[in-house]
Amino acid sequence: MKTTFGEYIRLLRTEKDLTLTQLAAKLNLDSANLSKIENGIRDFDEKRLPKLANIFGLNLKELGEEYITDQLGKRIYETNCTKQLLKVAEEKAEYRRTLNKNLQTEKAV
Amino acid sequence: MKTTFGEYIRLLRTEKDLTLTQLAAKLNLDSANLSKIENGIRDFDEKRLPKLANIFGLNLKELGEEYITDQLGKRIYETNCTKQLLKVAEEKAEYRRTLNKNLQTEKAV
DNA sequence: ATAAGACTTGTCATTTTTTGACAAATCTAA
DNA sequence: TTAGATTTGTCAAAAAATGACAAGTCTTAT
Numbered sequence: 001m002k003t004t005f006g007e008y009i010r011l012l013r014t015e016k017d018l019t020l021t022q023l024a025a026k027l028n029l030d031s032a033n034l035s036k037i038e039n040g041i042r043d044f045d046e047k048r049l050p051k052l053a054n055i056f057g058l059n060l061k062e063l064g065e066e067y068i069t070d071q072l073g074k075r076i077y078e079t080n081c082t083k084q085l086l087k088v089a090e091e092k093a094e095y096r097r098t099l100n101k102n103l104q105t106e107k108a109v
Numbered sequence: 110m111k112t113t114f115g116e117y118i119r120l121l122r123t124e125k126d127l128t129l130t131q132l133a134a135k136l137n138l139d140s141a142n143l144s145k146i147e148n149g150i151r152d153f154d155e156k157r158l159p160k161l162a163n164i165f166g167l168n169l170k171e172l173g174e175e176y177i178t179d180q181l182g183k184r185i186y187e188t189n190c191t192k193q194l195l196k197v198a199e200e201k202a203e204y205r206r207t208l209n210k211n212l213q214t215e216k217a218v
Numbered sequence: 219a220t221a222a223g224a225c226t227t228g229t230c231a232t233t234t235t236t237t238g239a240c241a242a243a244t245c246t247a248a
Numbered sequence: 249t250t251a252g253a254t255t256t257g258t259c260a261a262a263a264a265a266t267g268a269c270a271a272g273t274c275t276t277a278t
Binding site: 002003004065068069070071072073074075076077079081083085086088089090091092093095096097099 | 111112113174177178179180181182183184185186188190192194195197198199200201202204205206208209
């Protein structure tokens with residue numbers, strides 16, 4: 001997916017010929033706020049992902065991955081994080097994983 | 110840097126033989142909260158980075174990079190983001206950059 | 219031209235999350 | 249033991265995210 005999550009929702013919505021008001025209702029959401037979400041002014045609330053998946057018949061896991069990559073991509077963009085720094089960030093994530101592993105085995109003892 | 114930001118602060122602090130209370134005072138911060146920061150229970154507040162850099166004679170830009178890579182690394186870890194997904198996130202960041210570029214040139218016209 | 223529906227924008231109250239502060243507990247070394 | 253260092257728990261305050269509504273613009277059909 002080469003769009004923002006908001007653009008993706010807009011795509012799904014227009015494909016099905018739904019208005020903002022119609023989709024917003026299905027999502028228990030104000031149409032004004034959905035508009036902001038599609039335009040990237042606000043974030044889609046993670047807890048509505050299951051509903052979104054249902055409405056459009058999408059796989060929840062895949063949709064969730066769209067979501068987190070969008071969120072991360074946004075942070076990467078906002079922090080002007082270069083590829084080089086992103087690599088460092090990835091290593092730090094890896095480090096946290098080993099920390100957690102060690103913690104688990106400690107508990108086991 | 111192959112540690113969390115909290116561990117890094119602890120390293121800097123103990124190298125200089127400072128107590129939590131002493132460093133916390135320099136940072137305008139409660140020692141109890143600094144303890145939580147070093148132990149990864151709370152986040153270091155970004156607005157204290159300049160102070161932190163001064164106290165330990167560090168380059169602010171570099172310290173800032175330590176900070177954002179730690180923050181991103183934490184998110185990557187928390188979301189169980191695989192390398193593959195991280196690549197997608199990076200592409201999405203790239204996409205946002207082009208969006209922004211187009212916006213700029215639009216403005217110019 | 220204008221009326222209706224679709225969408226956008228601005229604002230503010232509410233909710234949620236993060237932070238600051240303090241008290242009390244634990245831990246460690248003299 | 250006891251003094252200092254650190255950790256943990258809790259709660260109020262501050263900050264950020266979200267929900268809701270009013271009013272605006274834009275488009276299209278009549």
